[in-house]
Amino acid sequence: MFTKSTWIRLPRNVVVGHGVVDRTAEVVDDLHLQGRPLVVTSPTPRSLVGDAIESQFTDSAVVVVEEATFESVERVIERAEATQPGFLLGVGGGKAIDIAKMAADHVGLGFVSVPTAASHDGIVSGRGSVPEGDTRHSVAADPPLAVVADTEVLAEAPWELTTAGCADIISNYTAVMDWRLANRLKDVPHSEYAAALSEMTAEILVDNADSVRPGLEESAWVVTKALVSSGVAMSIAGSSRPASGAEHLFSHQLDRIAPEPALHGHQVGVGSILTAYLHGGDRGFWTDIRDALRSIDAPTTAGELGIPPETLVEALTTCHEIRDRYTILGDGMSEEAAWETARKTGVIE
């Protein structure tokens, strides 16, 4: 008997382009959302687009968050209970958007994502990631009802945020390799549609790497479309598997143990070089990943990440423990193998 079922949750409107932040109220109208918005934002995004957004609504409440913490999520929930909005608008980078996403989920309201940085695929996905205790990986949350991604704003964001978004997409290659391996070895549920979409997204981004340059609105366009596509792959899968394998475990562990972690996308990019090497050995795919990262100015070494070599090796040898997600790391790497992998790939010089 056939018993399978799936429920794919996607944003209904994805509006990307020049000046679209001025169309936020129109997007909201199209969703038939009632009531006033609670705008969840952080200091810099508020100074950049706060007025442009708030002026489109006759009555809006605003909460400015500074840290990606559960206290911030609770503050937004309290503000929502006090102001009784009809929906939430998350305006900013991953911090403001994830806090809005988690708070909206808690109070049972919809939210609209207005990214000001194309820094990772969480800005469009149904995954929320706010550090809780020792946990750094994402959990399921309702995806945004709509995404309003203004390429003019995104193109002016610091270049490293955009290169981090690119590297998060390039890491899809190794995430999919890990997912296929887990399916073959551990019978982990796998969607070939989600895997193919995720890989194709990385492929298109790499093919268009020449048009990803600082200050170019075209770059914001290319990267945002890729982030949307990666978010859709995760929605089809019903998990972050198509976009998160061992390279993400490595990054989550660095977030826990590094004196000063680097950007999410930059860490997963370097993680992807290392795990591509493990998948493919000397003549493997890892040089393609490294070259793709180099071509968009993303870090490819521990030094460029600002991570001490010992910390990088510690992350690589311990990160398999942080979550129940089978990857090429299996039940863990020895220290010797981790040093060898990092040196052979030039991640540690």
Ligand SMILES: NC(=O)C1=CN([C@@H]2O[C@H](COP(=O)(O)OP(=O)(O)OC[C@H]3O[C@@H](n4cnc5c(N)ncnc54)[C@H](OP(=O)(O)O)[C@@H]3O)[C@@H](O)[C@H]2O)C=CC1
């Ligand atoms: N849901 C998911 O799957 C994932 C979620 N995450 C989460 O996302 C967060 C990291 O995302 P990230 O975007 O890097 O972090 P932030 O939202 O903190 O943004 C990074 C920095 O850029 C600033 N900024 C944002 N937009 C602009 C702009 N247009 N111009 C100038 N500066 C700008 C912010 O300013 P200010 O400090 O003033 O806000 C901040 O200092 C973390 O909380 C992480 O847990 C990470 C990966 C995946």
Ligand SMILES: O=C(CO)COP(=O)(O)O
């Ligand atoms: O960052 C993500 C995908 O790019 C989400 O992955 P995690 O579930 O590992 O946090």
Ligand SMILES: [Zn+2]
């Ligand atoms: Zn990621």
